[in-house]
Amino acid sequence: MRSERRKNRKWLKITGILFLVLVIGVGVYGYSVYKxxxxxxxxxxxxxxxxxxxxxxxxxxxxxxxxxxxxxxGVDQRGNDRGRSDTIIVLTVNPNNNSIKMLSIPRDTRTEIIGKGKQDKINHAYAFGGVPMAIDTVENFLDIPIDYYIQVNMEGFKDIVDAVGGVTVRNDLDFSYDGFHFAKGEISLTGEEALAFARMRKEDPRGDFGRQTRQRQIIQAVINEGASLSTLTNYSSIFNALGKNVKTNLTFDEMVNIQKNYKQVGQNIEQMEIKEQGTKINGIYYGIVSNEEKQRIQNELKAQLELNLQASN
Known part of the structure; x- marks a missing residue:
């Protein structure tokens, strides 16, 4: 169960970015695609x-x-269970500097759960109160507004990768993982193979840095496939996969405007990292973020959103 959750968490970045890229890069070509x-x-x-x-x-x-x-x-929904948001990522999109900053918030981060009046793991906010409570809690933690949300059912992400026809990357490390072998050089990957390619860490001498590099390769490859003209022949499968596995408060008109006004932002994606100190409180593991670290993250995100910098709460 935990292994499967870890697999799904690695792919929220790819699924979410693909969704945005399809909005930003592909646009609407002809009546059939439009419809x-x-x-x-x-x-x-x-x-x-x-x-x-x-x-x-x-x-x-x-x-x-x-x-x-x-x-x-990234939500692991099963049956009538709401599930927990085991993956939480905040994207700040700025068309003036043509960039996206992508911040991953560890699920065990200890913070105030807005609406519950208590300190808890940040991923519990979704379990307690769904998307609204998750947004309120993340806003309070980062001290920035959250304008939109994208909820991804992680059970179906591989359909999206396969819908674009798979991805091609250049691999600089020969390794085997999760039943697949990845040779050096240019390789083509299905959704299952791309998942394994992006997950491996322990066999890489660069550790997590190497894994992050491969994740960025996958994201960029998905962007290239999603934005290519050849993908239009498979647009029905792509939109069908997205429709089944993604929920968002973005409207159609907003997506059209994003496609028109934010075309270049997907080419510059910067990943941000929160530094935490792990500890146990009453026998439960939490990630503790110092005030200094929180202020650093808040200031960087506020600058990206062109908000006035201010002292932390």
């Missing part, structure tokens, strides 16, 4: 009942090329 895309968006669209964020004076407008933020939640 399929709009149908998929209507299936994915799930607004949330929530007041305007207190972290912003006025709502953002993608039609005016405002920087915006997205909370991506």
């Amino acid at each position: 399929s895309f709009k149908t998929a968006v209507n299936t994915m669209h799930e607004p949330i009942k929530r007041k305007h964020s207190e972290k912003r004076e006025t709502p953002i407008e993608v039609s005016k090329k405002d920087p915006f933020s997205v909370l991506m939640l």
